Amino acid sequence: MVSGNGDARAAIREWLQENVTGGRDVTNDEPLIDNGVMTSLQTVELVVFLEDTFGIVVEDEEFDEENFGSVDSIATLVESKAA
Amino acid sequence: MKFRPEFTLHDLLQNSVARDPSALSVVDGDAEYTYEDLERESSALGSALADSGVGRGDRVGVLVEKSWEATVAMLAASRIGAAYVNVNPLFKAPQVEYLAGDCNIRVMIGDSQKLDALGPKTVETAFYRGAKPEGHAASSYVDLAEAIKGDRLSEDRKVSESDLATILYTSGSTGMPKGVATSQRNVVVGAQIVSTYLENTPEDRILSALPLNFDAGMSQFTTSLRAGATLYLLRSRLPGDLLKALRRHEITGVTGVPPLWALLIRGGKSLRENPLTHLRYLANTGGRIPQANLDELRKLLEPSGTKIFLMYGLTEAFRSTYLAPEEIWRSSPEQGNCIGKAIPNTDIMVITKAGKEAAPGEPGELVHRGPTVAMGYWGNEEATRKAYRPNPLAPPELLDVERVVYSGDTVKRDEEGYLYFLGREDAMIKNQGYRLSPEEVENLLLGSGLVHEACAFGVENPAVGQDVIAVISLRNGGEDGPVDKVREYVIENGPPYMVPREILVKDELPKTASGKIDRKGISNAYSN
Numbered sequence: 001m002v003s004g005n006g007d008a009r010a011a012i013r014e015w016l017q018e019n020v021t022g023g024r025d026v027t028n029d030e031p032l033i034d035n036g037v038m039t040s041l042q043t044v045e046l047v048v049f050l051e052d053t054f055g056i057v058v059e060d061e062e063f064d065e066e067n068f069g070s071v072d073s074i075a076t077l078v079e080s081k082a083a
Numbered sequence: 084m085k086f087r088p089e090f091t092l093h094d095l096l097q098n099s100v101a102r103d104p105s106a107l108s109v110v111d112g113d114a115e116y117t118y119e120d121l122e123r124e125s126s127a128l129g130s131a132l133a134d135s136g137v138g139r140g141d142r143v144g145v146l147v148e149k150s151w152e153a154t155v156a157m158l159a160a161s162r163i164g165a166a167y168v169n170v171n172p173l174f175k176a177p178q179v180e181y182l183a184g185d186c187n188i189r190v191m192i193g194d195s196q197k198l199d200a201l202g203p204k205t206v207e208t209a210f211y212r213g214a215k216p217e218g219h220a221a222s223s224y225v226d227l228a229e230a231i232k233g234d235r236l237s238e239d240r241k242v243s244e245s246d247l248a249t250i251l252y253t254s255g256s257t258g259m260p261k262g263v264a265t266s267q268r269n270v271v272v273g274a275q276i277v278s279t280y281l282e283n284t285p286e287d288r289i290l291s292a293l294p295l296n297f298d299a300g301m302s303q304f305t306t307s308l309r310a311g312a313t314l315y316l317l318r319s320r321l322p323g324d325l326l327k328a329l330r331r332h333e334i335t336g337v338t339g340v341p342p343l344w345a346l347l348i349r350g351g352k353s354l355r356e357n358p359l360t361h362l363r364y365l366a367n368t369g370g371r372i373p374q375a376n377l378d379e380l381r382k383l384l385e386p387s388g389t390k391i392f393l394m395y396g397l398t399e400a401f402r403s404t405y406l407a408p409e410e411i412w413r414s415s416p417e418q419g420n421c422i423g424k425a426i427p428n429t430d431i432m433v434i435t436k437a438g439k440e441a442a443p444g445e446p447g448e449l450v451h452r453g454p455t456v457a458m459g460y461w462g463n464e465e466a467t468r469k470a471y472r473p474n475p476l477a478p479p480e481l482l483d484v485e486r487v488v489y490s491g492d493t494v495k496r497d498e499e500g501y502l503y504f505l506g507r508e509d510a511m512i513k514n515q516g517y518r519l520s521p522e523e524v525e526n527l528l529l530g531s532g533l534v535h536e537a538c539a540f541g542v543e544n545p546a547v548g549q550d551v552i553a554v555i556s557l558r559n560g561g562e563d564g565p566v567d568k569v570r571e572y573v574i575e576n577g578p579p580y581m582v583p584r585e586i587l588v589k590d591e592l593p594k595t596a597s598g599k600i601d602r603k604g605i606s607n608a609y610s611n
Contacts, residue, residue: 020574021571021574022567022570022571022573022574023567023570023571024571024574033319033321038579039515039579039580040320040321040342040343040346041342041345041515041546041547042579043321044345044346044349059353060322060323060326060349060350060351060352060353061323061326061327061350061353062323063321063322063323063349063350064319064321064322064323064324064327065319065321065324067323068321
């Protein structure tokens with residue numbers, strides 16, 4: 001299990017690099033949904049990854065664009081749950 | 084109250100304004116717009132488009148995200164006799180430029196950011212939403228916000244049901260995307276047919292979750308317009324946003340593609356605890372829902388009164404068949420993929436290779452006959468002649484008068500007249516509700532400049548329809564860069580559904596006897 005600020009961001013970015021962007025690193029505030037970086041199916045895979053890695057449960061209503069708009073917002077959600 | 088006969092989209096608008104001008108037409112986020120707003124702003128924008136030289140039959144591109152402005156743009160173009168072309172919001176610049184060139188779009192209504200990504204002089208005039216674009220995509224720029232707020236009435240141009248209303252871009256089994264030229268009559272009759280079987284009324288609150296460039300997404304707008312209902316625009320495809328929109332607006336009807344339902348089911352806990360009691364119907368299109376998901380959807384939604392419609396449509400004929408909610412049991416692993424019966428006012432024929440009507444149980448090609456049969460593919464006579472052919476069952480006295488659409492889909496009909504989808508013979512790929520041809524993916528890969536040869540094909544995956552797989556050989560024996568660079572290029576320059584799930588590298592691709600890349604052989608080798 002991973003914890004701490006930097007770790008969540010790094011882990012999410014690494015996952016995006018491996019599974020979505022074909023090796024390109026994304027910035028913490030880059031819009032992930034608006035620019036079509038991630039498809040909706042990839043966000044589902046990301047949620048599974050987050051739940052497994054951080055031992056959290058993302059509730060149905062939390063799985064929205066506000067929380068999944070950028071690496072920063074996803075990390076904030078993860079941290080609020082892991083705290 | 085006097086209603087107009089329904090010939091054009093403008094007639095549908097006028098009737099809904101006459102019914103209740105203060106009724107809500109479109110809700111975009113927190114902004115609510117009435118039918119009177121739709122009338123006034125489409126008139127103002129129509130007049131501004133006419134000022135920019137848009138004439139009857141001209142094509143107007145719509146490159147704004149799904150929004151209030153996008154709905155106004157469609158009606159503005161339509162009321163001055165022009166055709167709107169809704170551009171897939173996932174398209175990157177190369178696809179938009181291709182489309183603008185293919186149907187010669189001279190005036191584009193677009194988000195500034197998207198306009199700025201286009202090459203110089205892609206269009207003559209751009210109506211921009213947002214800050215004034217800095218690039219040179221257009222020779223002249225007009226502020227959309229100002230144009231839409233104007234108080235001038237659009238001139239009273241003659242528009243008839245035979246006029247071109249829109250071009251719906253869709254992919255086939257070969258080549259680049261083709262534009263299906265769709266008339267006012269096609270669009271209006273399509274709205275009549277669909278709103279009849281979905282029983283839409285002014286009380287309906289319809290959730291628009293599909294893009295407006297997709298026939299079924301546009302159909303939700305036109306059916307809502309005809310019924311005088313309210314359309315709620317949803318851009319997000321994440322389950323949390325979908326659930327919140329369904330609840331917050333007490334949505335009565337929603338249409339989507341299979342991946343959307345997979346996301347909705349993910350919210351199963353919330354749906355069980357707090358059922359969607361307002362949701363009157365859910366309609367699926369764009370592919371088969373995996374049986375496990377369909378069973379789960381029925382369990383979650385039917386107890387609280389939601390009816391599930393399974394629809395099948397060809398862009399070439401707008402909409403074709405549907406399986407009614409009470410017959411939904413007919414689609415099962417034992418019986419097969421039942422697509423129901425023809426939509427109202429339409430005949431679906433099953434035609435054998437010999438050109439005869441198939442007997443019950445005998446496979447044949449689905450052929451669509453009726454008033455939604457479109458005008459043909461824009462600027463592509465060869466493809467048009469292939470898909471739009473004379474009615475094979477017409478009496479000899481009427482030979483070659485009526486055209487029907489050959490779908491390319493193989494189906495069979497049972498003794499009771501229900502149709503079952505069996506498959507396709509060609510190489511068209513269907514991924515997440517999107518159609519694409521292998522050549523489109525291959526052209527995108529080759530466009531990177533790093534790829535020597537490319538072969539793309541679809542591999543069955545019930546969760547998405549088909550995965551896109553690519554096998555490539557690299558230029559200069561791979562010295563120009565690793566496969567990651569290719570992947571990166573594809574992601575930057577193509578829509579997400581066109582990005583291969585896997586890119587495999589070979590030294591050389593196998594060829595057929597005639598020297599062409601052996602797509603079938605490569606695909607078979609991959610599957611084994």
